[in-house]
Amino acid sequence: MGFKSYCFKKSLWLFHFGGASCNNCDIEILDCLTPRYDLERFGMLLVGSIRHADVLLVNGSINKKDKPRLLEIYEQAPKPVLVVAIGACGCTGGIFAEGYTFAGPVDNIIPVDAYIPGCPPKPEAILAGIVKLLGKN
Amino acid sequence: MGTNLFYFLVYPGFLFMAVIGGLLSWFDRKITARVQFRKGPPLLQPFYDFFKLLLVKETILPARGAKGLFLSAPVFAVFGATMAGVFILLPLLNITSGFHGDLIVIFYLLTIPSLTYVMGALSSGNPLAAVGASREMKLILSYELTFLLVMVGIIIKSGQSIDLYQIIHAQQTGVPFIGSFSGVLLFIVAIFCLQAKLAMVPFDMPEAETEIAGGIFIEYSGTPYAMIKLSKYILLFILPAFIMVILMNGTKLEGINILWAVLKLVAVVLLLTLIRNTNPRVKIKQAIRFFFVWMNLLAIIAIVLAIFGL
Numbered sequence: 497m498g499f500k501s502y503c504f505k506k507s508l509w510l511f512h513f514g515g516a517s518c519n520n521c522d523i524e525i526l527d528c529l530t531p532r533y534d535l536e537r538f539g540m541l542l543v544g545s546i547r548h549a550d551v552l553l554v555n556g557s558i559n560k561k562d563k564p565r566l567l568e569i570y571e572q573a574p575k576p577v578l579v580v581a582i583g584a585c586g587c588t589g590g591i592f593a594e595g596y597t598f599a600g601p602v603d604n605i606i607p608v609d610a611y612i613p614g615c616p617p618k619p620e621a622i623l624a625g626i627v628k629l630l631g632k633n
Numbered sequence: 634m635g636t637n638l639f640y641f642l643v644y645p646g647f648l649f650m651a652v653i654g655g656l657l658s659w660f661d662r663k664i665t666a667r668v669q670f671r672k673g674p675p676l677l678q679p680f681y682d683f684f685k686l687l688l689v690k691e692t693i694l695p696a697r698g699a700k701g702l703f704l705s706a707p708v709f710a711v712f713g714a715t716m717a718g719v720f721i722l723l724p725l726l727n728i729t730s731g732f733h734g735d736l737i738v739i740f741y742l743l744t745i746p747s748l749t750y751v752m753g754a755l756s757s758g759n760p761l762a763a764v765g766a767s768r769e770m771k772l773i774l775s776y777e778l779t780f781l782l783v784m785v786g787i788i789i790k791s792g793q794s795i796d797l798y799q800i801i802h803a804q805q806t807g808v809p810f811i812g813s814f815s816g817v818l819l820f821i822v823a824i825f826c827l828q829a830k831l832a833m834v835p836f837d838m839p840e841a842e843t844e845i846a847g848g849i850f851i852e853y854s855g856t857p858y859a860m861i862k863l864s865k866y867i868l869l870f871i872l873p874a875f876i877m878v879i880l881m882n883g884t885k886l887e888g889i890n891i892l893w894a895v896l897k898l899v900a901v902v903l904l905l906t907l908i909r910n911t912n913p914r915v916k917i918k919q920a921i922r923f924f925f926v927w928m929n930l931l932a933i934i935a936i937v938l939a940i941f942g943l
Contacts, residue, residue: 504689506681534671536662539678544842547693547854550685574691574854 765848
C-alpha cells in the first residue's frame with residue numbers, strides 16, 4: 497500500500513446527500529459522529545462543502561427532482577471520490593421502487609462503491625460498511 | 634544568504650513550524666474530542682489530512698473566477714504566516730536578536746493570511762464565499778485595532794522598545810508582563826484577538842460550516858486547500874508563540890526551561906481550545922461590538938494602568 501492511498505484512507509471526509517429520505521438514515525449517519533461511535537478516531541469528518549469531500553454518502557429514495565442535483569453534486573466533487581449508498585432506499589429503492597416519481601436507485605445514476613442496506617442501518621452497520629470500503633481499495 | 638534561507642525554510646522556519654503546528658492542531662482536535670467525551674483522532678491526523686489534500690485530491694478551478702488569484706492566494710497565506718513566524722521565533726528561540734522595529738513588521742505580516750483568504754474567496758466567484766469574505770473583512774476591521782492597542786500596551790510596559798528581543802530581555806531581567814495587573818488585562822484581550830485571528834469558534838463566522846458551508850474556503854479543493862490548511866497549522870503555532878514573547882517571558886532553551894517553554898505554549902493553545910469548545914458562534918454584529926466596545930475598553934484600561942506602572 498502506497499503512501500498516497502494510506503493518507504487517503506486515514507483521512508476520509510464525508511459529505512452527506514439526503515434524497516427524498518424519511519430521515520431515519522440521516523439520523524443514523526449523525527449517530528456515527530456522536531461520542532458513542534465517534535468516527536473522528538478514524539480521521540473522518542463531516543464537511544460542509546462538496547469540494548472538500550472524499551466520500552459522498554447518499555441515502556433516501558432518489559426521485560426525479562433529486563436526480564439532476566445528485567448528478568451535479570457528484571460532478572462537483574474533486575476526484576477520487578467514493579460513493580456510499582445507505583439504507584434500503586439508497587441501495588434498491590426499497591418501498592418506493594415502484595413509485596411513479598422514482599428515478600432509479602443510486603447506482604443507476606452514479607457509480608457506487610459500497611452499499612449499506614437496512615431500514616435504517618444501525619451505526620454499527622455503517623461503520624462495518626466503511627471498514628469494508630477501506631479494505632476494498 | 635545560506636543561513637537566512639536555512640532560517641526561513643528549515644529551522645525555525647517553514648518545516649519546523651509546519652511540524653509543530655500540525656502537532657498542535659492534533660492537540661486542539663484531541664482536546665475537543667475529550668471535552669465531548671470522544672476518543673479523538675490519531676496523532677498524525679493533521680499530516681494525513683495535509684498529504685491527502687496535497688497528493689491525492691483533484692484541484693478544481695472555478696469556471697467564472699480569477700484563476701490566478703484563486704491559486705496564488707493560499708501560497709501568499711503560507712508565505713505571510715511563515716515570514717511572521719520566522720521573525721517571531723528568531724528572538725524567541727534566542728537564535729539572532731532580530732532587527733530594530735520587528736514588532737511592527739510582525740503586526741503587518743500577521744494580517745497577510747487573513748487578507749489573502751479574503752482575496753482568494755472573492756476571486757472564486759461563489760456567492761457563499763463572498764458572504765464569508767465580507768464577514769472576514771469585518772472581523773479583520775474589528776480585531777486589528779484591538780490587537781494594535783495590545784501592542785501599544787506592550788511597548789509602554791517594556792519602556793518604549795519596539796524590538797522583540799528587548800521586550801523578552803525586559804521580562805527576563807524583571808518580572809514577566811503577565812505578572813502585573815495590566816498584563817493580565819492585556820493577556821485576556823490578546824487571547825480573544827488570537828481567537829478571531831485563528832477564526833476559532835466564537836468568531837468563526839467567515840467559514841461557518843453549518844451556515845454558509847465552508848464560507849471563504851468553499852471552492853478550494855486539493856493542493857490549494859492543503860496550502861490553506863498548512864497556513865492554519867502555522868498560525869496555530871506562531872500566534873501562541875507571539876503571546877509567549879510579548880507577555881509570558883519568552884523562552885530560555887537550556888535544561889528545565891525547555892519544559893516550561895513547551896508547557897507555556899501548550900497552555901495557551903489549551904486555553905484557546907477550551908474557549909472554542911464552550912462557546913457558540915456569535916453574529917458578526919456582536920463580534921464587532923465585542924471588539925470595538927469591550928475589548929478596546931479593556932485594552933485602554935490596561936494601557937492607562939501600564940502608564941502608571943501597575
